[in-house]
Amino acid sequence: MSFIYEQIPEKSFEKLEDVYTWAKNEHEYLARIPIHGILKHGARFLDDEYFGDENTAFRFNQAGIRSLCSYLGIRLDTLEVLERQNLATEVLNDLLAQRDAYDKLKTRELIVDESSNVIVGVVSDSYVGYSNYQLLKDVNKIVKLNLAEQLSLMPEAIKPEESNFVFKEAYSINTQMSIRFTIKKKLGIVKGKGGIGEDKTELGFQLKNSMIGDSSLNINFFLYRMICANGMIAPAGSSVNRLFHSGHINNFYNRLSRAFDEITNRVGQAGKMIQNLGNLDFSPELLAKLNLSEMIFDIIPGSKGQIIDTYKIANTPRGENKEENRILRDTEIIGHIPDLFGREHSKRVFNSHWRDNASMFDFINIFTEYAKELSPAQKIESQEKAGILADWIAKNKRKFH
Numbered sequence: 001m002s003f004i005y006e007q008i009p010e011k012s013f014e015k016l017e018d019v020y021t022w023a024k025n026e027h028e029y030l031a032r033i034p035i036h037g038i039l040k041h042g043a044r045f046l047d048d049e050y051f052g053d054e055n056t057a058f059r060f061n062q063a064g065i066r067s068l069c070s071y072l073g074i075r076l077d078t079l080e081v082l083e084r085q086n087l088a089t090e091v092l093n094d095l096l097a098q099r100d101a102y103d104k105l106k107t108r109e110l111i112v113d114e115s116s117n118v119i120v121g122v123v124s125d126s127y128v129g130y131s132n133y134q135l136l137k138d139v140n141k142i143v144k145l146n147l148a149e150q151l152s153l154m155p156e157a158i159k160p161e162e163s164n165f166v167f168k169e170a171y172s173i174n175t176q177m178s179i180r181f182t183i184k185k186k187l188g189i190v191k192g193k194g195g196i197g198e199d200k201t202e203l204g205f206q207l208k209n210s211m212i213g214d215s216s217l218n219i220n221f222f223l224y225r226m227i228c229a230n231g232m233i234a235p236a237g238s239s240v241n242r243l244f245h246s247g248h249i250n251n252f253y254n255r256l257s258r259a260f261d262e263i264t265n266r267v268g269q270a271g272k273m274i275q276n277l278g279n280l281d282f283s284p285e286l287l288a289k290l291n292l293s294e295m296i297f298d299i300i301p302g303s304k305g306q307i308i309d310t311y312k313i314a315n316t317p318r319g320e321n322k323e324e325n326r327i328l329r330d331t332e333i334i335g336h337i338p339d340l341f342g343r344e345h346s347k348r349v350f351n352s353h354w355r356d357n358a359s360m361f362d363f364i365n366i367f368t369e370y371a372k373e374l375s376p377a378q379k380i381e382s383q384e385k386a387g388i389l390a391d392w393i394a395k396n397k398r399k400f401h
Contacts, residue, residue, distance in 0.1 A: 002080045003088040004049040006061040006118060010376040013170040019179060020136060022172060027133035029115040030175070030211060034125065036106040045092040048085065051119065058112060063174050063212065064119035071104045071122065072096065111175070111212050120174055121212025128245045130217060130252050132177040135209050138253050142260050143181070168204070168224055169231070171376040175211035178380055180204065180222045180231065183264065188223065188271035190278030190361050199278070199349070199361075201225045203270050205263055206233050217243040217256070219263045220387070221270040228345030230368035233380070234270055234387035236263050276394040277361035284334035285327070286400055292389065293330040299367045299385045300341060307336045338362075343369045360400070364390045 013019045035043075042053045050057040051068075060068070066076045072095040079088045095101055111121040123129075143165045170179040182204035190199040206222040208215055219241045221234040241263055243255050287296060297304040307313065311332075318328040338350050338358070346369040350362045364386055371382040393400070 002048070002082055003060075003065060003076075003092070005065045006059065008062050008174045008377070009172070011172045012376055013172070016167040016170070019170045019177075020133075023131070023133040023136050023177065025115075026175065026211070027131045029113055030120075030131075031112050031114050032109040032123070032129065033112055035108050035110060035122075036102075038110075039096075039102065039105065044096065045089045048088045056117075058110070058117050058119045060119045061174065063121055063214070064111070067122040067212070068110075068119070071108065072101055121214070123213045126246070127213055128247060128249055128252075129211060130209065130245055130249065131211060132172075132175070132209055134252075135177070135207065135217065135256075136179075138256055139179075139207065139260075141253075142257050165204070166202075168222070171380060173377045173380075174214075176208065176215055177210070178206055178208045180206045180224075182222065182224055183267060186267055186271070188274035190274055190359070199225070199227060201271075201274055203267050205236075205260075205267065213245065216245065217252075219259055220384075221263075221267060223270055223274065223387075225365060225368070227349070228365070228369055230345075230365055230372065231383055232364065232368045232387045232390065233384045234273060235391050236266070237269075237391075273390060273394040274361060276397050277364060277390060278359050280360040280393065280397055280400045282358040282360055282363045283400065285331045287334055288327045288330035290396075290399060292392070293326075293334065295385075295389055295392075296334060296337070299382050299389065300370060303337065303341065304333060307333050307340055310340060311336050338366050341370045342366050343372075345369055360390075360393050364393075 011022065013022070038053065038056075041055075043051060044053075045051050046057060050059060052058050062076075065079075069076050069079065069092075072092065074091070074095060079091070082088045082091070107125050108122050109125050109127075110119050111123060112119055164184045165181045166184060168180045168182055170177065172178075182202040186203040188201040188203055190201075202224040204222045204224065206220050207217070208220075209217045220236045223232045223234060224230070225232075241259055243252070243259060247255075287293065313329065313332060315329070318325050338347065342350060343366075346362065346366045350358050350366070367386040367389075368383060371379045371386070374382060
């Protein structure tokens with residue numbers, strides 16, 4: 001049988017108080033345990049599920065066992081195809097007994113959720129653990145949110161209406177936290193050439209942090225389209241928007257404050273990006289010619305195959321050469337994306353009386369509205385990929401005329 005592990009926990013939060021409760025519990029229960037210490041006490045893999053000695057045995061979630069496997073030089077999916085009982089245990093213990101394995105692991109630490117004795121990740125002993133709970137407290141000071149006075153996070157009491165920032169949503173995937181705010185009175189507006197009304201998008205930022213080394217602390221633009229509550233993450237494009245888990249822990253607050261000031265001062269760039277997208281006509285042919293096809297298909301995994309199967313698109317020669325054939329075929333596939341993946345609001349605005357022609361902004365929102373149906377991890381990934389595509393198109397707008 002394959003090695004047994006728990007799935008990575010994912011959560012969505014609509015209330016900031018709930019985010020704090022989760023982060024505080026995580027802060028209290030996550031512990032770092034040097035691997036060399038438990039190896040000296042004879043730790044080994046047991047019963048295709050556990051790692052430990054006769055006194056203490058830990059279980060894993062998927063992220064934890066995948067990380068440990070990487071240090072042992074084996075892929076997790078290799079273990080998953082083993083059928084004989086205890087074969088996975090034998091393989092892992094054989095790898096663990098090798099000298100180079102110990103050399104790799106002696107400077108590593110297990111990240112353990114002590115409330116369940118589950119290993120959730122592995123980090124270097126030099127990794128600086130800046131917790132999600134501490135991040136929330138520091139953000140509270142920086143932006144003066146006064147998120148909940150009863151949490152006693154700040155000595156001073158600031159009324160929510162005195163803050164310029166509004167909490168929108170948050171997600172947790174294992175120890176990774178993504179939290180999103182918008183800034184009052186900061187809007188990106190798409191009017192549409194010849195259309196009616198204003199399509200407003202609130203502008204803000206997303207902070208993402210992790211406790212197991214799979215993400216730096218980073219700040220990027222968050223865009224929240226009001227007509228359909230779609231979210232998108234766009235690259236901030238700043239040298240300070242990524243804070244690595246290194247250096248002295250006491251310096252994190254100052255580093256975060258500087259990064260936050262720069263990103264919020266530049267949030268108008270996200271509004272300009274929206275305007276640029278709104279001024280560009282949706283053109284499947286140009287997207288294909290500019291070699292953006294694979295970037296587009298990657299936003300929704302499997303989308304290319306779904307379109308080909310749904311619309312019976314044959315892989316027959318269409319042009320005079322291989323490249324022309326690719327462009328013609330990709331043009332047709334991209335052209336079907338709004339029909340197959342558009343949802344209530346994105347379909348309604350796409351080529352409607354709101355616009356005299358569908359724009360690149362409308363096309364991007366096909367993906368961001370579809371992402372609302374996905375799990376938190378898939379949703380964030382799709383929103384970030386859509387943001388990267390939007391940023392590229394806006395910065396290269398001259399190529400679309």
